[in-house]
Amino acid sequence: MTTFIFDVLNDLKSQGKNLSELIFILPSKRAGLFLKHELKKLCDETIFAPEIISIEEFIETLSGLKTVTNTQLLFEFYNTYLTLTKPAKPDTFEVFTKWAQIVLQDFNEIDRYNIPQKRIFDYLSDIKDIEHHHWSLEENQTEFIKNYLAFWNKLHSYYIHFSETLKAKNMGYQGLLYREATHKINGYIEEYPEKKHVFLGFNALNTCEEQIIQNLLNNKLADIYWDIDAHFFNNTYHDASLFTRQHKKKWSYFKNHDFNWITNNYKQKKELSIFGIPKNIGQAKYIGSLLKQLQTENPNLQNTAVVLGDEDLLIPVLNSIPENVNALNITMGFPLKSIPLSSLFESLFQLHKTDPHAFYFKDVTNIIAHQFVRPLFSKSGVDYASKLIETIDNNNIIYVTINRLKEIAPESSNLINILFSNWNQSPVAAIKNCTELIILIKDYLNTNKDSNLLSLEYLYRFNELFNTLDSLNSTYGHINDISALFSIYKELLSSESLDFQGEPLQGLQLMGMLESRVLDFETVIISSVNEGVLPSGKSNNSFIPFDVKIENKLPTYKEKDAVYTYHFYRLLQRAKRVFILYNTEADVLTGGEKSRFITQLELEKTHEITHQILTPKVPVLVESENIIHKTDQLIQDLKNVAAKGFSPSSLTAYIRNPIDFYYQKVLKIKEHDDVEETVAANTLGTVVHNTLEDFYKPLIGQNLTIDILNTLKSKIEERVTYHFKNEYKEGDISKGKNLIIFEIAKRYVSNFIDFEISDLKAGNTIEIKAIEANNEIQVDIPELDFTVKMVGKVDRVDVYNGVTRIIDYKSGKVSQNQVEIVNWEDITTDYKKFSKSFQILSYAYMMHQMETIQLPVEAGIISFKNLNAGVLKFGKKEHSGYRAKKDNLITNETLDNFKVELKNIILEICNPNIPFTEKEV
Template sequence: MTTFIFDVLKDLQNNNATLSNITFILPSKRAGLFLKSQLAQITEETIFSPEIISIEAFVEDLSQLKKVTNTELLFEFYNTYVQHTKKETRDTFEPFSKWAQILLQDFNEIDRYLIPQERIFNYLSAIKEIELFHWSQEENQTDFIKNYLSFWNKLGSYYTNFTEQLLSKGIGYQGLIYRQAVEKLETYIKNNVNKQHVFLGFNALNTAEETIIQALLKRKLAKIYWDIDTVFIKNPLHDAALFTRQHKTNWPYFTENKFNWITNNYSKSKNISIYGVPKNIGQAKCIGSILNKIKKEHQTLQNTAIVLGDENLLIPVLNSLPESIGPLNITMGFPLKSIPLASLFEIVFHIHKNTSGRFYYKDVINLLSHQYIRPLFKIDDSDHASKIIETIDTNNIIYLTSERLKQIAGSSNNYIDLLFSNWNKDIPKTLKNCQQLILAIKNHFDKSKASNLLSLEYLYRFNELFNELIRLNSKYEHIHDLNALYSIYKELLSSETLDFQGEPLEGLQIMGMLESRVLDFETVIIASVNEGILPSGKTNNSFIPFDVKLENKLPTYKEKDAVYTYHFYRLLQRAKNIYLTYNTEADVLTAGEKSRFITQLELEGIHNITHEIVTPQVPVIPSSLNTINKTKALHKELIKVAEKGFSPSSLTNYMRNPIDFYYQKILKIKEHDNVEETVAANTLGTVVHNTLEDFYKPLSDEFLTIEHVKNMKKDISKTVKHHFKDIYKEGDITKGKNLIIFEIAKRYVSNFLDLEIQDLKAGNQIKIIAIETDNKVVIDLPELDFPVRITGKVDRVDEYNGITRIIDYKTGRVDQNSVEIVNWGDITTDYKKFSKSFQVLSYAYMMQLSGQIQLPVEAGIISFKNLNQGVLKFAKKDRTGAYAKKDVLITRDTLDNFEKELKQLILEICNPNIPFIEKEV
């Protein structure tokens, strides 16, 4: 396969051109590297390298203006805006930067296409006057109407003053550079009468480029080589040749000179494979499989290119490359916004942008846990970041000040100052903080010798970025708040990349669509061939209406689609093996629709095309329940647990899922105490329990009176608040949901005390026997050679009209059927239905065994969400149904039956031959 570049060089050589004296002008810098390589192949003797430059560099040299970044243009434009806009109607820099970006793009297009400025801006102003005729004619116009119309009337003066300002400084944006290049073209021609130029590989040209090239062609100072196929140019409807047909028809030069070239490569035999793949990651994996296949068939990936329609696919594709990839070159660069250091500054800016001096605990934890920040807090073998995070969790701190953070941090105060102090007030200080943070990370790497070249490169590039921000801020002084700084930071970050080092002319090439201009490959893989990507679809990010663009021959989405069409088909022209992938699934911005280019290829019927939908191979992994065999070491731990005592909650935990019992009692794995932003249900329950304990504990062995209860009611608010402070720590219960929960806790206690008063007024006698009493008893199990205890705390034991009651408080809802059983065998097997019955019977069993109560007794639950039902008493029913006989008294027979089931459960837990088997939830 011969390339377009090779054919051009061969043609020049055949026409006896002195290659060293030619200035080659190409659409991109990337093509120049390949041109140098091809030059070495056709020359048999040593020559001086010709000048090889991109069209933009050529035009910049012609204009004698220096191109500046978009960010600096914004600052320059804001100078103009401030000078020509009244203070009372003027935007600050941040909102200005949003709409000014669009206006700068319009200025750029107007200049590139050499549109007379006054004509188009007067035209736009007139259109707005007509559109808003009924507004503009009103006598009492609002400020909004006046400002709106004033803005459109000022566009011309903004443009004129802005361009004059740039020209006086010798700088410009691309369009202004092109316009100036055209104005200085005659001078350039006079000074270079013997200089030969060769333009190759161009397609869509703006008016300025057309003017420059045609002038050089007319003076016989240039040649131009097009790369278009006969299939496209002969078809008047094919957009791949839209611009080329126009040039061939409209340029006077081609009435007398040959049109180079119309080739016949596209019709040659090609194998085109099209793959519809779900999601972008699927496309990346598919590309990896394609490369594996090519490598096996051809042993090399030389002359193979991956062209990414969506450049966000770069990282997934790199992670999907085969290990035996060989030489590799990536022309796109790694986006700076994707590296870990970018996420650090994203967190830092997020914390400070909207802060009022207090920092949300999740933001603080995110920052302190970042991979570049955590090591800074490891001082003298102590992890101060962990200390801060643990203090936040333990004390339930939702918001922190920098002073509180410094108090917790101790010897790492300096880093707390750097991360949390002196922000959002002084922009120069903020930028200095960012630079100091970068230096602190670098110094830590240097001391610990933990750095690598990549991390240092990250730090260096971000240091450059903040240096640029400092320069722009000191030069223009337009950044007055952190939101504006963040906006400019994001603008700079989005345009910065880290260049990859690779073999520029060897092996696999990975590039974007624009980098592929002029280049030819034998095997091409094009990814993301979807509507909305290739081509990009209709977008009108402009202040200039569509009809005005048509009137002034400015490009619209139609021309933009034609540009994409040319690039796509030009890649296919000389290729032999072509692989196209597209996303079949609808994502946020795309509908999962294959590109019209694919449909067009299939309808042409020229090539051998295979089209298949690829689905990822998802292995079916049979789910198996986790099983833990009881080893000798595990059995020893079980003996320790048994000797210490099984609580009713640990036994019901085993009933629910033996694996959870294993994690909690054997491995001692506890749930992490996260910060409670909203009071959790268990916290509410503990507060209510502790409040009632404070009220009733002093009344042990006393009969309850109405006066007792009324005195308790006076202290509800104070006692509940005390226990919230004790348990909820520094959490705020003065507003929001927490205030509601605080009031609920008071209402629960108040309603319960009201229930007690009703009972007493009804003539019932209540004697408090014990409150929150601890129990620990030994169970006689002859089958085991070690002691077994059960332990638990009973919320309340009282005597109600002479009958002893064992009561457990529940702040959640419990119904009567939750404390009733029919078959004793169910009490240890059905956790959902009978765990409450198991719990209250355990308390009765322990107290009877320890001699604290005499049978018969009652046991039950008071549900604070079901208080109107009173004490929900445990009951043994003879059968199910509405007419079942219930026995609420717990007798010796009741406890004997319970003891049998309890011992069987404990023997199962302690049996070394019965593993812990996970239950399906």
């Protein structure tokens, strides 16, 4: 395959031109590298390399101005805005940047297309007057109306002042450079009448470029080579040749000179495959698979390019490239905003955008736990980051102050100041703190420099970024608060990238669509060929209306689409194998259905096309049960658990799911206690339990009286508050949902005491026998040769009208059928229905064994959410005919039956041949 660049060089050589004396002007710098490479192939003797420059470099030389960044332009333009807006109240810099970006873009287009400025700005102003004539004719115009109409009237003044200021400083934006270059081209021709220029690979030219190139052509100081195929050029409806057709028709030069070149490459045989793949990640993964297949024929993937229609696919594609691809060149930079360090500064700016006295705990822990910050908290072998996070979690601190952080980790006070000291809306303080943080991270990374080279490179680029912010703020002084600083920070961040090191002329080439200009490859993979991506479709980020653009010959979305149509088809011209990928999952935000380019390829039937819809290979995962077999060590661990004692809750955990029992009791894995922003149900239950324990424990051995209970009611507020502070630590219960839950806790206690009072008023007697009584017994199981104990704490034991009752409190809702059983074996198999019965029978069994109660007794649940039901008593149902007979008394027979089930469940737990098997919960 011969490339377009080689053909141009060969043609120039065949004309006998001295290549060393030529100035080659290309659409991009990257194309210049390939031109040098092709030049080597062509030359059979040593020559001086010609001057090879991009069109932007050529225009900068012509204009005598230096291009400045978009960010600096915003600062310069704000100077203009403030100068011309006085004495009216101007927008803040942050508000200004929102609309100024669009105005600068319009200034750029107006200059690039050499439109008479006054005419178009007056035109715009008149249009706004007509659109809002009832405003402009209003006698008593509001301030808003005056400002709105004044804005459009001032656009020309803004332009004049802004462009003159920039030129006085020998700098400008791209459009201004083009306009100045157009003014100076005649002087350049007079100064350098012998210089010969070669323009190659151009397509869409703005008016300034057209005028400059035509001037050089007409003065015999240039040659121009187009790269357009006859298949497109001869089709007057094909957008790939929209611009080249216009140039050939309108340029006077081509009336007497050949139009180089219209080639015939597109119709040559090609292998063209189209793949519809769901989602962007699916495309990235399939690119990896394609490259692996292509390596079987072309191990080094020479002359192969992956062109990303959507450049956000860069990282997924990089992760999908086969590991054995040795030669790789990436023309796109790695976006600085994708680097892990950017998330740290994003978090810091979000934290300090307001002026808080205390910081939300999640924001604080995110910063402390960040991979670049956490190591800085290690002092003398102590991990203060963990200490800070654990203290926040354990004390339920939802809003944390800087002083509290210093109390927890005084050794890290300097770092805490840098991260969390209030920036006081001062951009200077913000930049200073961020720079100091970068220095601390650098010092840490330098301790192991060899393994942290990439991280140090990241750090260097962010240091540059903050130095730029500092310089801009010092020079212009427009950044007055953190919010404005954050906006400019994001503007700078979005335009910065890290360049990759690669093999620019060897192996696989990974690039965006614009980087492919002038270049040719035998094998091309193009991704994201969807409407809204390729082409990008209608977008109008401009103050200039569509009809005004048409009137003034400014480009619209139609011309923009034609540019990408050219790039797309030019990639196909000389390629021998093309793979086109598109996303089958239409998304209005990131691209819609398959591109019109694909439909066009299929309809024109120039090439035989294979079109497939691919779905990812999803392996069939056979769900396997989580099974833990009991080893000798595990049996020993179980013996230790048995010796300490099985609790009713641990046994019901086993009934619910044996794996949970294994994690909690054998491995002793506890659930992490997260900060409770809203009081959790178990915290509410604990507060109510502890309050009732405080009230009733002093009454053990006494009969309850109405007076005693009324006295207790007066203490509810104080005791509930005390226990909330004890359990909820430093969490706030003074407002929001927490205040409601606090009131619910008081209501639960108050309702319970009222329930007791109504019982006494009805003539019943209640004597308190025990509160929160600890029980511990040894369970006699002859089949086991080791000690088995049961332990448990009973909420309350009382004597009600002479009958002993064992009572368990539940803050959740419990119904009567959850404490009634028909078949004894159900008690150890159906957790949801009978776990409550198992618990209260366990307490009755333990207390009977300890001889602290005499049978028969009753046992039941008091549900605070179902208090009207009273004590929900355990009952054993016996079916007799059509009626079920229920016995609420717990007798020796009841406990004997229960012991059988208890013994069975413990034997199952300790049986070495029965593994712990996960249940579906």
